[in-house]
Amino acid sequence: MVKTDTFRGKDYLTILDYSKEEIETLLDVALDLKRRYALGEPHRLLSDKSLFMIFYNSSLRTRNSFEAGMTQLGGHAHFLDTDKIYAPAMEGDEKAYSTERVSDVARVLSRMGDGIAIRCYGDPVGWNYGKANKMLENFAYWSDTPILNMEDDVYHPCQGLADVLTVKEKFGGFDDVKFVMSWAYSPSVHKPLAVPQSAIIAATKMGMDTVLAHPKGMELDDKIIKECEVMAEENDSSFDIQYDMEEAFEGADVVYPKAWTCKEYIPPFNDKVELEKSQKVFDKNKHWICDEEMMEIAGPNAKYMHCLPADRGFEVSNSVIDGPQSVVFDQAENRLHGQKAVMALTMR
Template sequence: MKTESFRGRDWITDLDYTKEELETILEVAFDLKRKRAVGEPHRLLDGKTLFMIFYNQSLRTRNSFEAGMFQLGGHAHFLDPKKIYTPALPGREIAYTTERVSDVARVLSRMGEAIAIRCYGEPVDWVYGEADKMIREFARWADIPVINMEDDVYHPCQGMADIMTMIEKKGPDLRGKKFVMSWAYSPSPEKPLAVPQSAITVASKFGLNITLAHPEGFELDDNIIDAVKENVRKYGGSFEIVNDMKEAFKDADIVYPKSWTSKHFIPPESPKPDFTKIKELFEKNKDWICDKEKMAIAKPDAIYMHCLPADRGFEVTDEVMDGPQSVVFDEAENRLHAQKAIMALIMR
């Protein structure tokens, strides 16, 4: 168990952390979950402050961080970018409306112990990687840890809740288990790539046999794919990409069907976001839904996962989401425990 390498570090992507460090986070998360279950106080961040900046709406992320900080003895400040001078990168500034990220980061560093940011999509004009760039700019200037609550490339907090849930349901040794990260249809094409990308980068350090399934046109970031392949080479397991949902689900232990947009029709691959073309691509693949027929292709004890909110009737049927194989609410709860572990370790 590695414990000495966390204090003061940023949490932007799980790729910045070793497998041993991720295992430490999980051990702490399980311990904090037990403590909460039995009512054992754990005020590990007594009197400390987390600043949360949300450019996008949130249910699970905001409440898990806010509740988590309270349970750890601290306080989380919710900052609406529209109600403060909106933090902006150079070149995106508007007089008396925005404030440069470097200035915001240094001010908040004098007043609290960490800054957490969620940003993707419209706030950065759907330029892929621009939100991640902004979070890294916060980290460059802040003297306190910066936590990524989801950007346009990574969602490492969700990734840790996902792997925690897999361990709870499938045992501590995930080697050889088949994990399917699949695209699924939604009427809304405005969904970032962060969740599937972090799901497979985390999983690739735990020996799973990973199948990434999506129709043509929904490819993930090449850098993410390369990182997953390298992790598989180093830690074991396997990785494949298929373009057939039914083929992917065959003999799966864990299925995670979720919608994401096409990076081919947003900048920098496209001069500007073209949601008309993305929508056309979506509509060609309406049969990519997780229903009882597809669950029947997986193993009888397979679990269904989703980060939520799920588009019922499109990504998944009610029968599956509310059925016995669904673990989505355990997964949502584990956001609380995983994030508490991350905060307890880096904000000490």
Template sequence: MKTDLRGKDLITTQEWSKAELESVLDVADQLKAEFAADQWAHHDALTGYSLFELFYNTSTRTRNSFEAGINQLGGYPHIMSPDQLQLEHGESAKETAKVLSRYGHALAVRVLGGAVDFEYPRGTEIIRDYQEGADIPVYNMQCDTYHPCQTLADLQTVRERKGSIEDINFTISYAYAPEVRRPVSVPHSSILGFTKMGANVTLAHPEDIELDPEIVEQAEENADKANVDFTVEHDMERGFRDADIVYPKHWVSYKVGERGTEAEKEIHDQNQDWICDEEMLSNANDDANYMHCLPAKRGFEATDAVMDGPQSVIYDQAENRMHAQKGLMLLTMGGRGYGSGR
């Protein structure tokens, strides 16, 4: 286990080693076991610590999992939106981060999609501005390129269900939805995180709904380093074959900003057959699990029979958002040296 993570930012899992990520997952498992047993051995681990949460976009799981998590560790969440700060009066992200660093112990930011007019990768650039100014850990609660906290929870869920991440067959697939709004951050972080952790990863999507080629190249490099497979398919059925995990979700191309939403929607509407129903799920292994980060467009991305069926682990994923983030906060806000360097 890596025990020297205090002060480390999480913008993308690419900036963490496999051993560092495993350390977060190990602590998350311990905290989840304590939560299940109603034992609170770490309820005061971050007493007196403040987590600043800045939301440019609305949230259900991200906001509440971070808020509940920091409370369970004894800390306090400060929930903010840009209109409540001086950002609209010309104060920069860098200056804001410097000020908040004087008040508390970590800063988490969520900015993507409509908040930046789908100008990829503007949300990521904004988070990097906060990171540049901060003297405390900065957590990416989702930008238009990455969603690392979701990937932490997904890794924890797969490890629980399959016993190991290494050498499993993991498929992240596009699925149709009528709205043009979901960014590429989840599939990006999925292919990066799971290849880094040693899974065989298949990315399935229609040809015109692609991911950022730089991110795909990084996933290929991760796979080469881990000696596992990384495959791109343009057929959903082929992408599901022999999969231990299937993760079909909607996303829009990283090119949506330059294409425009109407042109993007025309492309998506040609792929309405990209849906995970029971027949599609049957192409995966018999004991395969269905995953989705939520929210999902039921009846479009997946059917009720799949989402509520015995192979679904979507609510385990949602719960693990809290436990994985608790592990992250405990190690990076507190961590080694707790009690001596506050």
């Protein structure tokens, strides 16, 4: 089913805010725009429109896919580095002459352009889980134009959309596809939860048989786990949590091994940030790596996915990420096409 009447002006904060039919429409539009891009056909659907992009964190794929996407759609993307502007801040976090209240920034920018995209997680919010997400929600409250989430500390809906777009291309659909989102070791514990949480949200919403695999102690947000259980039941598919990487990989169609930090050592789950305790949990599980042996367990037809950047030699071996089962660069390209679909439908 193609939805046409629910997108204009709608925020894109989490895939949970969108119905399955709306996500299917986004995927259809993304594929159409991808075909036009491949053929060199102009598709200036957002001619003369502007997107303001506020980055609290560094970016390669996100910034460039949004900037290139707006150019291809006939508009312009403004890159706003929070070190070069009065950084938007919530009440209580303001600093004189260096920040500006979110409510003011949202109302100013929404009068000058057609959308505001924001990336914020980790250090800029003191690793206080959910604080960045609340800031984006506050932007959405005050803005008259769509707010697009370029990754906060809870959700990364742009990556989730690219993930399911890639699965659709490789398997033709989602029925009976076993999708394994797995934790993997990294020497860095500064890894937000947004990617794995959005991956399992997108997978269960579209009806894949989804497995979340991680060592004990690396649990994701309980609220999101419950949402995934409900969506799996609605789709008559499955959602399971496993604590053994090899067991999870057996018979997988898609494996997606990636590090995320231990939420039990960051607020509000903990009184203070104690990432050094996360490091101890990480170091006990260095064997959680996606190498050729793990891909053999998954099988010759399994696809290896990763949002990038990948920690080579830790999360994944070179032979896997550069090998024939890897689809990470298709997946990265699909960030462009998925986000163009979001912008074309919400900012028109």
